[in-house]
Amino acid sequence: MRTRPLKVALLGCGVVGSEVARIMTTHADDLAARIGAPVELAGVAVRRPDKVRGGVDPALITTDATALVKRGDIDVVVEVIGGIEPARTLITTAFEHGASVVSANKALLAQDGATLYAAAEQHGRDLYFEAAVAGAIPLIRPLRESLAGDKINRVMGIVNGTTNFILDKMDSTGAGYQEALDEATALGYAEADPTADVEGFDAAAKAAILAGIAFHTRVRLDDVSREGMTEVTAADFASARQMGCTIKLLAICERAADGESVTARVHPAMIPLSHPLASVREAYNAVFVEAEAAGRLMFYGPGAGGSPTASAVLGDVVAVCRNRLNEATGPGESAYTQLPVSPMGDVVTRYHISLDVADKPGVLAQVATVFAEHGVSIDTVRQQGKDGEASLVVVTHRAPDAALSGTVEALRKLDTVRGVASIMRVEGE
Template identity: 85%
Template sequence: MMRTRPLKVALLGCGVVGSEVARIMATHSKDLAARIGAPVELAGVAVRRPGRVREGIAPELITTDAAALAGRGDIDVAIEVIGGIEPARTLINTAFENGAGVVTANKALLAEDGPALHEAAEKHGVDLYYEAAAAAAIPLVRPLRESLAGDKVNRVLGIVNGTTNFILDRMESTGAGYAEALEEATALGYAEADPTADVEGFDAAAKAAILAGIAFHTRVRLDDVHREGLTEVTAADIASARRMGCTVKLLAICERAADGRSVTARVHPAMIPLTHPLASVREAYNAVFVEAEAAGQLMFYGPGAGGAPTASAVLGDLVAACRNRLTGARGPGESAYAQLPVSPMGEVVTRYHLSLDVADKPGVLAQCATVFAEHGVSIDTVRQQGKEGSEEGASLVVVTHRAPDAALTATVEALRGLDTVRGVASIMRVEGE
């Protein structure tokens, strides 16, 4: 039988995502009550600008005192969609201390302070859910920490930022440069006025930290994730990838070492074969490829951003937290029993694509090949051609076999020291093979 007393929900933040959460709670209140086993009631909405009209939300629910709302003793679940580190962290801890479970979409906070939040939730016997923090509507956190809990995950490889995927997709499909593609993404609302978090890889790195921690049962912080953005990707890189039968994507890659004794987490642009499932992910969509020992290869695909998709994940967590509230149960907490070390980027082994500007004269190729050999980096293919509009220069494109990142870095430094090498135009990893 359904309980008649409603479960009370505090909504901390009412921007794009928060307003969608409130709308869905109101529109689907009967369905939510039936799924949970009790009605849910929006007890208050914390905002910064109370004068703004918020359709569908009763004015008496609006407050600017987020701390007081989070600290109310009658709140069953607090939903935090403010973002950032503070005041979000303080508000979440206040909710915990007053007995409320928490649902959050705050990837930056979880990547920075996830272990402490898990410990606080455990201490106060309440839930911490964050499906929306990794890939918005795409169900990824729950499958990793529940559905695959009995399996061994070896790799998580994915496109986890819609803005950057849109930019790279436009560069490939229209021939646009980075600046032009970014301008279009901004005009369509995919990119923020300040796109730094997206294009420099901070957003994807936070998600990689969360996913690596769950997948490998190890605490991984944002500082552990190697990060490179896509601002240096050029039309020439896109064209070179096409000639190789590849496309360029900004990837989040979390891997368990071959010997199982360490893990790595990284975000950077990479060339992937057109035959790989991630190569077909277009526009602002996200997709994550999971490789597990028993389950094999799994792919999760869908919109990775936006108010409604993110709110969908938040509401899914709300249902779970409310059900636990009714039964006195708790959802899964942090699993960090493995405590595997996070290896530095220099130990990552992969393939590389390098474009060098060199003098167009005999012996240059042999000289460069010697440098690769001296640093233990084996060459797979080489393409040399004269540069358009230049009588003296040439372009040398080298694709290597798998090698440690540190060896490649040393190779590049040595190449830059050669008189015949005028510059290293681009370096890009080749993944997904």
């Protein structure tokens, strides 16, 4: 075993960073044995140096992150501060000064991963980011390495634990959205401002990363169609149950049938109870991968939290340190296909539409005519009426999203349609 230690600089010492530091200290001997050399925490950059951080040597604490990554003796920089800046500049500076980088920064990778990949390649260093998507679940490395010889056609999954917890509670207890959110907040699953989770921003960043790796093309956050789940109601769950389905917030990345384009989207959807993703409960994550040769694969586990995320970070640290010892690098960016990202309007799937309509003869015929005029075929219709009002639930066959949008717009103009109560896609069939 080499005696000179590999030196690691840690940027950020919050929930994840402090757990990374703890594991590096308590499992130092095991990590050294697995890597083939000792690993030493050489510095920890923080914004509040006076905060007590148990298990971290105060002598390692600094507020000058730039000076830390510029040190010529640093082998690996671990970035867990998040956000776009100063993380992007610190990471590129680390590459310039000879360090490889392990990051958990999904927002930066989704928005400007190309810049980071280019800097890593230019300086012959590694960029690893297993912790950026789905916490402890091994997902990025299987997509980049284990399935590198296969053709992936679809990646669909639950990649946000907060939203899955909320939807699971709504389904299992009959709670409303706000009640389930309050419980998630009280248990620490939801932030004080849950917007990034419940409006799908977090999942969209992860979808961009997954699509880019799966389809060997550049997919940015702006390319991902996003809808939140704040409008999902108990009535939607009741309708889902009648169809033998439940509701999940899904990230879906697909290769077009002709192979000439890809799509990436995040939105709530009904999925059959028979689908493996339907059984994912509480704050767990799961990702379903469909590959041409390997078939269907599912990755499941805790998708967030200090310990699970730190586990993924340390797995990358071990891999990067091994590469340093062997004077090698792991896989970089693979974007050779340069496939275009199609808009949401091109996505073809099924739909569940709930309408509030007047309870009188001829309404169903009017509604059916609108669907036919826009080329959307109806699969089933369910109608209930009382005291002059009625609800009409229509489930369609597969149709382009643009055709469905045109249908809904036309339905809203009918005098007999008092409102479109709910529109939800049906996936996983």
